[in-house]
Amino acid sequence: xxxxxxxxxxxxxxxxxSMTLQCAQDMNHEYMSWYRQDPGMGLRLIxxxxxxxxxxxxxxxxxxxxxxxxxxxxxxxxxxxxPSQTSVYFCASSTGxxxxxxxxxxxxxVV
Amino acid sequence: xxxxxxxxGPFNVPEGATxxxxxxxxxxxxxxxxxxxxxxxxxxxxxxxxxxxxxxxxRFTAQLNRAxxxxxxxIRDSKLSDSATYLCVVNQxxxxxxxxxxxxxxxxxx
Numbered sequence: 001x002x003x004x005x006x007x008x009x010x011x012x013x014x015x016x017x018s019m020t021l022q023c024a025q026d027m028n029h030e031y032m033s034w035y036r037q038d039p040g041m042g043l044r045l046i047x048x049x050x051x052x053x054x055x056x057x058x059x060x061x062x063x064x065x066x067x068x069x070x071x072x073x074x075x076x077x078x079x080x081x082x083p084s085q086t087s088v089y090f091c092a093s094s095t096g097x098x099x100x101x102x103x104x105x106x107x108x109x110v111v
Numbered sequence: 112x113x114x115x116x117x118x119x120g121p122f123n124v125p126e127g128a129t130x131x132x133x134x135x136x137x138x139x140x141x142x143x144x145x146x147x148x149x150x151x152x153x154x155x156x157x158x159x160x161x162x163x164x165x166x167x168x169x170r171f172t173a174q175l176n177r178a179x180x181x182x183x184x185x186i187r188d189s190k191l192s193d194s195a196t197y198l199c200v201v202n203q204x205x206x207x208x209x210x211x212x213x214x215x216x217x218x219x220x221x
Binding site: 040041044045090099 | 115202
C-alpha cells in the first residue's frame with residue numbers, strides 16, 4: 001500500500017539548474033497538488049490538478065511547471081532553480097477537497 | 112491580516128491535561144475546514160474535518176464558529192504521542208483556494 005510516493009527525498013541544486021520532482025499515487029485519486037513549506041509561512045499551493053490532462057496554478061506558481069498525463073503521476077519541474085526555491089516540497093492527493101494523503105516530502109536546497 | 116491565523120505556541124502541557132487551539136480565518140465565504148497533524152520533519156496528516164455542528168473523534172473535538180470566524184481543536188487526556196504541530200486548513204473557493212495555517216506546536220510533558 002504505497003499511497004503517495006515522492007522522489008527524491010533530498011536534493012541540492014546549483015542556481016540555474018533544472019530538475020523534476022516526481023510524485024505518484026496508487027489510489028486512483030482525481031485531485032493532486034504540490035505545496036511548498038517554509039518556516040513561519042505554512043504550506044503554500046504551487047500547482048494542482050483535478051484530473052488527467054487538467055492542471056492549474058495555485059498561490060505561488062512562478063518558476064514551476066506541472067503536467068498530468070496520467071491519473072497516477074504529477075511531476076513538478078523547476079525550470080531554473082533559484083535560492084528562493086529552497087524549501088520542503090510536498091505532493092498530495094485526495095478524492096475531495098481535503099488533501100488526505102501527502103508524500104513524505106522533498107527537501108530541496110538551491111545554492 | 113493573514114487569511115488563516117494560528118497561535119504558533121508552543122503549548123507545553125502535562126500528560127492528561129486538556130488543551131485547546133483556535134484558528135481564525137478572514138474570509139467569511141470559507142466553505143470547509145480541517146485539522147491536520149504534522150510531526151517534526153514529516154508530512155502533514157489529516158486529523159479530522161470540522162463540521163458546522165461540531166464533531167468528535169475519540170479524545171479530539173473540533174468546532175466551528177462561523178459568526179466569529181474561528182475553528183477550534185480540543186484534545187482531552189493528552190498523551191505524549193500527541194506532541195506535534197497542528198495545522199488549521201480552510202477551503203475558501205473550491206479546491207484551488209485551500210489555505211494552511213502556520214501551525215500550533217504542542218509538547219506534552221511527562
